[in-house]
Amino acid sequence: MIQLEGITKSFGSLQVLKGIDLEINSGEVVSIVGPSGAGKTTLLQIMGTLDDPDAGTVSIDGTNLSRMKQKELSAFRNKHIGFVFQFHQLLPEFTAIENIMIPAFIAGVSNREALTRASEILDFMGLKERASHKPNELSGGEKQRVAVARALINNPAVILADEPSGSLDSHNKEELHQLFFDLRNKFGQTFVIVTHDESLSKITDRTVHMIDGMIQY
Numbered sequence: 001m002i003q004l005e006g007i008t009k010s011f012g013s014l015q016v017l018k019g020i021d022l023e024i025n026s027g028e029v030v031s032i033v034g035p036s037g038a039g040k041t042t043l044l045q046i047m048g049t050l051d052d053p054d055a056g057t058v059s060i061d062g063t064n065l066s067r068m069k070q071k072e073l074s075a076f077r078n079k080h081i082g083f084v085f086q087f088h089q090l091l092p093e094f095t096a097i098e099n100i101m102i103p104a105f106i107a108g109v110s111n112r113e114a115l116t117r118a119s120e121i122l123d124f125m126g127l128k129e130r131a132s133h134k135p136n137e138l139s140g141g142e143k144q145r146v147a148v149a150r151a152l153i154n155n156p157a158v159i160l161a162d163e164p165s166g167s168l169d170s171h172n173k174e175e176l177h178q179l180f181f182d183l184r185n186k187f188g189q190t191f192v193i194v195t196h197d198e199s200l201s202k203i204t205d206r207t208v209h210m211i212d213g214m215i216q217y
């Protein structure tokens, strides 16, 4: 589902990625674990086409993204990739369900269809009664689950999550990790989760260890 070949990236004189080759299969839940500064976020950003590598290729679902123009790339991203960040980044003036529907509107989905999809996901997550609450009326765990629902609304093949449980307590953290598995089992997405938290590696299908811009085998 995701293929990275020979990815390198430098910021000024600092080489952050030193030649990354990685394949992730469809439906896999993979964690990328490593200390702060290892290059995990940079790698995830490149995987998600939010940043360009200096060299190397990124393919998702058989499409080589390296040669795409910005406009094509952003359409591809909105349709095929969902993002979850450490801080939920929900818009405070909108309700939970409105936040979830935003990427669907951007993709040109009708209001009715977006509402149906968002309701189904909220229902699956047990958050139906929270649909009309604004972010400041939700708990930390609920906010992060709404952010996951928003990432899922366009039914992307891939979900990329950067320290998604980084701001949660241990109970909410476990719930969120379990949710990723439940979602994979129901909707079949591929999940890539970047974290410095070694405990996550116990529950993912596969753990990729990164140190100093390289993958450790």
Ligand code: ADP
Pocket (backbone or CB within 6 Å): 011, 016, 034, 035, 036, 037, 038, 039, 040, 041, 042, 043
């Ligand atoms: P991790 O996610 O493993 O903590 P990052 O990918 O965030 O690692 O960062 C790797 C290194 O690259 C760090 O030293 C960081 O300071 C540096 N870095 C990341 N993004 C930028 C940027 N936009 N400009 C300059 N340096 C950056």
